[in-house]
Amino acid sequence: MIDWTFDLLLAGGLLGLAWQIVASRILFRSVVLFIVFGLLMAVTWARLAAPDLALAEAAIGAGITGALLLSAYRALLPDRDDGGEGGSPPPAVPPWAAVGVAVLVGVLIAGIGWAVVGLEPPEQTAGRLALAKLEASGVENPVTAVLLNFRSIDTLSEVVVLFVAFLAARVVAQDLVHAGPGDWLRASRREPLLVQPLIAFIAPMTVLAAGYLLWAGASQPGGAFQAGAVLAALGVLLRLTGRLRPTEETSLPERLVLVGGLVLFSAIGLASAGVASAVLEYPPGWAYELILLIETALTLAIALPLVLLFSGSGGLRGEVR
């Protein structure tokens, strides 16, 4: 009974929020509601007994994406000092087009759902196969086994997507408009007293949590994506409080980190073609070590583009305050 009520509340909340996000005329409201949507989504994944997804959704879907959207929203605001004309309202989609697309998508989803419901349940699903072969993967967490071993090509592609997204953002990036520290960080104004203690406590805790998530990924929910998102959150915090200064050019270490995950992943995958039997198949006995190595590199390669996307800059420099 309680379960049903809770699930109904969740589903109703998700649908209601989704409608509010799309229908709201106020952009800021949509952004905030989207963050709430991400949180509810995370709870939903947890309810569906998928803690890995719940962690990823909470960290990336609600946290980092929310920060990205808020920073994009701030960039869209017309500059009050200029009194300029910037910030023209986005072109409205004609209602008939919206309804047409909605109906089309609805029919498509309903059709797929109808087809899937009509299917015979397969005897041997990929999930069961993965669970049966879990011992061969080198890790105990089935999700990590699938992500980093059985279907590592997918993970590799996901990291490529993130990297390409960062490159694309750099291509269309404008000059650093918000390069300077925020208003309250100007030298004439003192930093709020509580910020420094917050950083001093949160920063080590975040690094610890990211390391824990990375390490736990082998046997429990966790892994590179969650750890990377947590690290990225620290980067966002440091950027917001002026501990990191955005720069146009990307330094060599940053470039190394950005491509490090991809290069290492691909190199190990290709090398395995010689040592083991196939591309992206780990040599026997080395799976765990290699997975941990790749995940570590991936954590950094996921965290840095996310922070740079938030910062809207090519690089970051430490700023001594």
Add this chain to the structure above:
Amino acid sequence: MALLDALSAGLLLLGGLFFLTGTVGLLRFPGVFDRLHALTKADNLGLGCVVAALILQAETGWVAAKLVLIWMLALIAATVSAHLIARFSLRARGGARRTPP
């Protein structure tokens, strides 16, 4: 065990009550400071009650320690963000030019 369970349930209900009043206050109060005042009740006391209830149900000490850590992190984050919001809004309405920190 029954006593522990009852205590947990009571604490959870109390926490939910704090969250409810905090949310109602956040929605109904007119000004920024009033809303912050309402919000802190939900954040600190509500979450505190929920965490205390969960600690009673925790199987190992580590789980309890992690829960306390979560509560502390939320407390610190809520404190600092409330402070920053209050400070900003005091300045935005042309209040104290140089607000003491």
